[in-house]
Amino acid sequence: MSSGDASRLSLAELISLQGQRAVITGGGRGLGKAIAFRLVEAGAEVLIGDIQEELARAAAAEIEERYGVRAVGVALDVSDSASVAAAAERAVAEFGGLNVWVNNAGIFPAVPLLEMTDETWDGVFAVNARGTFLGAREAARRMAGGGVIVNIVSIAGFRGSAPGLAAYVGSKHAARGLTRELALELAPMGIRVLGVAPGYVPTEGNLLAAQAAGFLPEDATPSDLMLPSPIGRGGTPDDIARVVLFCASELSSYMTGSTLLVDGGTMA
Template identity: 70%
Template sequence: MTELISLAGRRAVVTGAAQGLGKAIALRLAEAGADLIIGDLDESLAAKAAEDITRRHGVRAVGCAMDVTDTSSVRAVADRAVAELGGLEIWVNNAGIFPSVPLLEMSDETWAKVLDVNARGSFVGAREAARRMTDAGTGGVIVNVISTAGFRGSAPGLAAYVSSKHAVRGLTRELALELAPHGIRVLGVAPSHVPTEGNIAAATAAGVPAEQLSAMALMMTGPIGRPGIPDDIARVALFCASDLSAFMTGSTLLADGGTTA
């Protein structure tokens, strides 16, 4: 069992990993033995996260600036993984945005930005990871962090977000077909709403009062009987990245406490 879950000797990139869900995923991958690149728009925060991960788990972790909407930035991170870590076997597309704007008020620019970050960002990340994995001949795993919004409508104001997550779920299935001959598996993880620094800040910026945020968490509690935490999702991501899921590709795993049941 230890060998099945071990990531010792493997190298990973996690996007949007300076805090929240991305950092939780990076911590679990590191605990299993992976060396990592922590990519984030905030380079300083990424560096601090990398230092924390190295201190906790003794792996090599490197924080770097990364903009998933900039193809050259994504390529640079992929190249850095190969150059500094010695290879690339795991790529986690976690970076995403979720502005809440009613359809009648949504601008073309807002729609395009959400699709650019969430959908195109995942596509570019997967493509650049797959190129390096195929060049090395090692195979690997690509994990897309999707959402229960990739299975259904979510809430008013999230037309762009829901559309982007349906797109990434479809991308996951298609890439699994295309990349299987190269020994690359592609899996999705679909969390329900999990409080993180990012979505709390977004809700606060949108004027949602703190008491309403608490009520939202309770409303989203499924049959398991409690709201999720980032580590709940990170454990599923670790399962996807490890050999425990060796016979799986193309699937999107719901990590939602049963809210989509």
């Protein structure tokens, strides 16, 4: 990836990820899957990791069928350092290198503070904060010549969110802070680090969490989670994916350390 002045590049060259190799954690569905599809469309080869291996493999197969390119789906537990390292090594073995890593995997159980166990708190931080750290570390170790790490944060990384989400909000503040620190540490290696902070976007994972918390019936669909925003519509996974593509491409080549709000104006 270029680290110099991109002024002479055409728009097509600026947005292209041709020749880039990417890993997306939690990529089997929802935001991660949408991100993988946009990166592939821009020319990247992708490895999709997910705690549910069957979802990762299905997403990779769908990419191969739609775009006629090779994609890889693997089991990935972002809270386990050996699993993260194995996914990074698999990407290098399959594609010959690693340029883009998207820390997307996250969990968000809703538990009131007075009822939250140590195990629940630790589990959320293990995925949302430790997982971001492990992904960034293993990616940076393999990004010869530079690259981009994109951390999916949340507007919960800027403010309180809702009752029962203390662990989630705390972990996302940690991920946003880690984005800033990693940008400083990895800049000498030619690695940029950016955060993307979605507002509330209906996904399969959000639906399951809402049902588990008793907020929605079992026959609800992601559309039942739609919330209005100041711009007059709810967000979609692809709204987030397009901003991740911007971060991964030369369009953002003079940016690092920032976390971009993608919330339809919710935080305005």
